[in-house]
Amino acid sequence: QMARGHLRQYGVGIERMVLVGAGEVGRMVMRTVAARPDYGYKLLGFFDDNPTKGTTDIGPFKALGGVDSIETVLDSMEIDTLIICLPWQSHRRIQSLLRTCDQRGVRAQVVPDLFQLTKNQMRVEDLNGIPLISTREVSIRGWNLVIKRIFDLVLAAALSVIALPFFLIIALAIRLDSPGPVLY
Structure with a gap:
């Protein structure tokens, strides 16, 4: 891991990503990426449907516009991962984003909205391909x-x-x- 961290300082093995949703959870992801460059992520920017958030940069992170401009950005930029930080009420939007990423060969990751409630006690399990989110275990x-x-x-x-x-x-x-x- 030390070698991997050293190589990442020179841009080797860096994963280029964009973020959808600049709310509390999205900003938490931004802070983590900024604080931990050794994780190997480079956040190129973020999307948000809120007009003030979607057009205003947050620190070093560039506002890329509203969620409707994701396809254009994915087609024009070299993106490895799209991290989705939207509330569960937006499940149709999340499904649409997952399809968009699948069509373009971009990995999609969803940060569950439950993360706001239980930041420390979450585990994702797999039930024959069905993701199960556990918030507490005996x-x-x-x-x-x-x-x-x-x-x-x-x-x-x-x-x-x-x-x-x-x-x-x-x-x-x-x-x-x-x-x-x-x-x-």
Whole structure:
């Protein structure tokens, strides 16, 4: 990986990409690309249908216009990857972009809108070609769960035995101080 990072400093193995959507998730991708050149991505620009975002550069990243101009840009520029950062409400637009990329031999990657909600606990699994997005997984299963349960019960029993003399002293103090029952 050190050699790959060194070669990327000279432009070897750099993946040229453009981004669709300059919202919160899109800007997060931009910041990551800017902060981590060792990942090997060169963001050539971005598209956004918001007129102010689609025509205004964001830092070093060039605004390439609205989403309707993607086909023209893909045909005129050498692009390896299109990263789609659109909300799930735009699923028809996302499907259209995936078809456009497929027709032009450009790799498409979709950043799920769920990313905004669960930035750290996401995993994509494959179910015979169907992508499944997992946001949370049970960490203890099978024998590990049984062992943990036994450990919890043994620890609780041991702590109860250790605490029993203190509870008896407290119960005795309550009984001596008050004429009523210890437990209500």
